[in-house]
Amino acid sequence: MPLESVAPVTIYGSSISYFTGKLENYCRIKGIPYQLRALSAGPVMARVKEQTGSSQMPAMQLADGRWLSDTTPIIQWFEREFPAPAVIPANPLQRFFSLLLEDYADEWLWRPAMHYRWHYPAGARFASYHLVDEIGGDIALPAALKRRLITRRQRQGYTAGDGITKDQVPGVEAIYRRTLAQLEAIFQARPFLLGDRPSLADIGFSGPIFRHFALDPVPAEIMRREAPAVWEWSARLWNFRLQDQPGGLSAGIPADWGPILREIGSNYLPYLCANNDAVAAGRKRFDTEAGGVRYRGARWSPYRVWCLRQLRNHFTALPAADQASARALLERHGCWEPLWRHESLPIDDTVCGRLPFHVDAKMIDVYD
Template identity: 40%
Template sequence: MASKKDYRVPLRSQDLNVYILDISYFSGKLEAYLKYKGIDFKRIELQWDDWATTIAEKTGLMQVPVIHDTVADVWLRDTTPIIELFEADEGLSKIATGVLPDCPVQRFVSRLLEDFADEWMWRPALYYRWGFKTDRDLYARRFCVDFLTNAYKGLVPEFIAKDSIIRRQVNDYIYMDGIRDEATKANTEQLYLDVLDILQMHFEKHQYVLGSQPTMADFGIFASMFRHFSLDPTPAKIMRQRGPAVYEWVARMWNVKNQGPGSPRVSAPDGDIPDTLYPLFDIISDQYLPYLNANAVAFKNNKTKFDFTVGDACYKFNVVPYRVWCREKLQDHFNDMSSDDQNAVRIFLEKRNCFKELFSDGIIRSNKDHNGADPPFCREKNYNLMEKVKMYTGGTPWHESQESLPNSFFMVCTVVCLILGLIFFGLGMLLELTD
């Protein structure tokens, strides 16, 4: 298995196969990064049978995006470790602008903003897609056409397939993510509006998050703003009316050209960031970092659920081991700095009320083995059919739900849909024979 020390990013044309879903949150993030770095790759849109065979077996997971380096025969997953790996590559750094600033404060902030955007904006992004009829009907249809065509092969009527998809997505990404009443719905909607308003004011003055070139923070924020908020009907309408500068930034990110080797240019002086972003750190310090801490403490205490309050909304969240790891990595990035750099970062974070929240309750290790491989690397694993069905209905072991009953219920629903599909198929054949 390759390691971070000996892996080299292939720079020849289309040595990388990138498996994506065109509607995927993180697929858009990775595509934008690779495009910006000038890496020529082969774009492969997955069908269910690819996911259930090649991807599951080669990576041990059923998630996208993943990269297959066809030269080294290495598989890579998880966008943040992939970007970190590529940024450390000497060959790539000689031809492409980096996305991590030289200034330790701006470098750490770039990572913190990326993590916040990846994990905390996930809930409103999925809520808007599956919580509103216009949006969920559209994406259930796209899911059938783009992803499940080869799986059903005409055996299951589309209306049954769409209903199964909607039930699964609403359960996994709304109900199971704590959105269970009007207060949590309103709070989730307000999170999108607040972040959109902050970014609107920021992008009226700045081209990118930290300055005149993209950083890691841009690609993290881009994940939700591109494939979800700027494209899904309900949040896209809000963005066009309330955040046109954000809408413009999304297009700019998709088209930005790399300027050659060097570090990204940041508009603020060393040790600081644009002050238009300060309100975003109020959300990070009041909501996201306390959430990461509560999730980690619950994990440490062997709990599967915990209550978390934001304003008037009380969420009942599942413990997510992956986010324990996210918090751990942020703490490790800080602890790996020199004492002078740590002091500079600490001064900035304390001004923004983030330092205490990040290190509250100390370092809690996730002890996550990532299927026996250190991200972004993967280890092969064989799954039987029922394991694959469980992964489809309840999530992969990477982000799997903590509640077994709803997952079992939706496994049964999937099997019932297949049986009904066979019945409809048989009736159709019988009618043809009797005509």
């Protein structure tokens, strides 16, 4: 199928949203023409919900009228339908580890990103003014009240109300400082995570970085001072077109991905396991400790059980020789045991089975 049969596409989202930014980065480097429209509360949001099953952003409408939602399966759908130029690496090992990094950036770095935006008054002021103007116009309330309401909603849904108590703030911010150090070492050495051109791993990291860490006042200032190469990478990715620019991928998994993989093994996967226990027990709130941070009253996420299952499926789909290499690398960085800790996962094919054309479970449901 030619790209022209589905493009230009329309992306419904916000110009400061994590996943909207991730999808825009993907479309730009892949060469998919798009226009961005505000997914505003009111008739637009109602239509998106009716068409995709969820009001989460971004939603995408193809030129042929079909609707899609959820950036991870959207990208996989485009890569299957329009293989060239490829964003997901063809090499099975690189493909698996890029999917792992994407999932980590989507689901775990979300936490420090939301923290920096909504915890600090400078971030909350910036984001609430922006969002009320961009997507809140149809809500018939005074603007100042709308700004207060959205700030409260986001804090209850994603920061204080998602397990980050005041005493654990330094631990959550340390995740960001370590991420900057890990990425700075890489981008001082080469332009993109896997070499001279971007791949899915870069697209994954663009979620937290492009529209949060590099944009919100508090983390952006830290980035400019402590990790200028990450700051530069964020703009380099936005400005890259795979069709027009040369550059290849390096071989294998770079050794400097090691600290990120260790972080996944010691923080993210143990959290996913605790989330798994909560979903299996039907507990919508749970306490857990990951990477030295104690989360109290974190929100469950059936969607993230699906994420864990996807990671396992990606592993079992690898050819035998690649499975052996992937396992060795996962074991070396503490990822293997938590990846397989639970023999069975509390999820069946009805959850997320219709993605990217229909959403059955949101990442975090703030009304749960």
